[in-house]
Amino acid sequence: MKFRLPESANVVPARKTRVLRHLLARVLVCVGLVAAQSTVIVHAAPVAYQPDMLCGADMPRPDRGAVGNEQVLRTPHGSIGYYRFGQGSPIVMITGYRATIANWNAYFLGALAKHHEVIVFDNRGIGKSSAVNADYRIKDLAGDSATLISALKLKDPTVVGWSMGGMIAQQLALDHPSLVGRLVLMSTMPPGPRAVAVPHDVENILSGGSGATFARVMDVLFPANVEQEANACFRQDMFIPAGYSVPSIPADVTTAQQKLMQRWKLDDHAYARLSKLTVPTLALVGTDDEVLQPDNTVVLSHVVPQATLVEVKDAGHAMMYQYPRQLAARIDTFIEGTPPVEASIKAVPRHHATARVAPVSALCRSDCAATHQ
Numbered sequence: 332m333k334f335r336l337p338e339s340a341n342v343v344p345a346r347k348t349r350v351l352r353h354l355l356a357r358v359l360v361c362v363g364l365v366a367a368q369s370t371v372i373v374h375a376a377p378v379a380y381q382p383d384m385l386c387g388a389d390m391p392r393p394d395r396g397a398v399g400n401e402q403v404l405r406t407p408h409g410s411i412g413y414y415r416f417g418q419g420s421p422i423v424m425i426t427g428y429r430a431t432i433a434n435w436n437a438y439f440l441g442a443l444a445k446h447h448e449v450i451v452f453d454n455r456g457i458g459k460s461s462a463v464n465a466d467y468r469i470k471d472l473a474g475d476s477a478t479l480i481s482a483l484k485l486k487d488p489t490v491v492g493w494s495m496g497g498m499i500a501q502q503l504a505l506d507h508p509s510l511v512g513r514l515v516l517m518s519t520m521p522p523g524p525r526a527v528a529v530p531h532d533v534e535n536i537l538s539g540g541s542g543a544t545f546a547r548v549m550d551v552l553f554p555a556n557v558e559q560e561a562n563a564c565f566r567q568d569m570f571i572p573a574g575y576s577v578p579s580i581p582a583d584v585t586t587a588q589q590k591l592m593q594r595w596k597l598d599d600h601a602y603a604r605l606s607k608l609t610v611p612t613l614a615l616v617g618t619d620d621e622v623l624q625p626d627n628t629v630v631l632s633h634v635v636p637q638a639t640l641v642e643v644k645d646a647g648h649a650m651m652y653q654y655p656r657q658l659a660a661r662i663d664t665f666i667e668g669t670p671p672v673e674a675s676i677k678a679v680p681r682h683h684a685t686a687r688v689a690p691v692s693a694l695c696r697s698d699c700a701a702t703h704q
Contacts, residue, residue: 617646
């Protein structure tokens with residue numbers, strides 16, 4: 332079994348450290364599973380897409396068209412600022428840690444809106460989405476999503492969650508199964524014992540900590556071979572409708588989101604419940620994700636019974652910026668090929684929350700095969 336660092340002059344020492352840490356974690360996962368299991372299922376090779384970073388190209392994108400004004404839904408727990416555009420079956424987009432509506436790639440949303448009605452919104456405490464309580468959990472954010480889906484009377488929506496948004500989407504399907512037709516989990520993390528947390532240095536950068544320049548954020552969101560393009564193109568490709576002022580992220584929101592992700596990693600009960608979920612699920616992850624390691628999504632694809640795993644070669648955490656049209660097409664194909672199924676779940680006794688779940692088989696990816704030979 333051989334691992335190599337990316338052959339790039341742009342692999343700075345900090346990136347080398349992260350890559351080595353990622354490879355070590357992968358080896359440990361593989362070794363542990365081989366020791367615990369008699370057989371290991373090897374995954375197919377990751378999907379390879381042609382680079383598609385559009386860099387402000389003169390192409391249709393909803394934020395340069397008639398998306399209308401930002402709407403605001405008033406709820407007992409605060410307000411929710413949202414946009415809806417496009418026609419067809421509904422897709423609800425849940426964004427991630429310290430992210431806003433603007434952090435979605437405009438071309439990715441535009442490609443989805445060709446065949447679907449797309450709903451994007453800010454999480455509580457950000458922009459026009461207010462919060463009445465500064466201490467909240469993933470469950471509360473899932474409740475906000477459920478409130479929006481119900482208020483808009485969406486039928487069998489496909490729920491797309493990116494990063495922390497994927498955690499919210501999982502909780503939404505667990506707590507409000509009748510409101511979810513399909514799940515698309517992008518670059519995210521499962522709850523409980525199998526989760527691999529965000530490395531501290533990466534979290535510091537994404538949290539706006541010491542030395543968190545725009546270039547360093549791009550460094551952790553994208554692979555080294557596309558960093559130059561990302562630095563030039565990211566801002567141009569953000570979804571910023573006319574009249575939308577990109578909000579700053581309040582310090583109390585950063586703290587609240589950090590805490591809720593820490594709690595998510597300790598939620599063994601939610602992990603046990605995922606195995607009872609029946610909603611069709613597409614799990615997408617980039618092979619070069621340095622924020623939430625790909626093994627997180629691999630775990631999800633095995634815990635959720637109806638999940639399909641797609642690993643995208645040479646893609647980072649913000650892979651929708653690298654491959655906006657290809658990922659939208661993959662989601663389209665998933666929606667067309669999977670009739671909506673109510674996300675029913677079977678009850679899991681509460682005492683399971685304190686019991687460690689047995690190792691999940693078949694977590695090794697193809698590069699772990701050598702350890703089993």
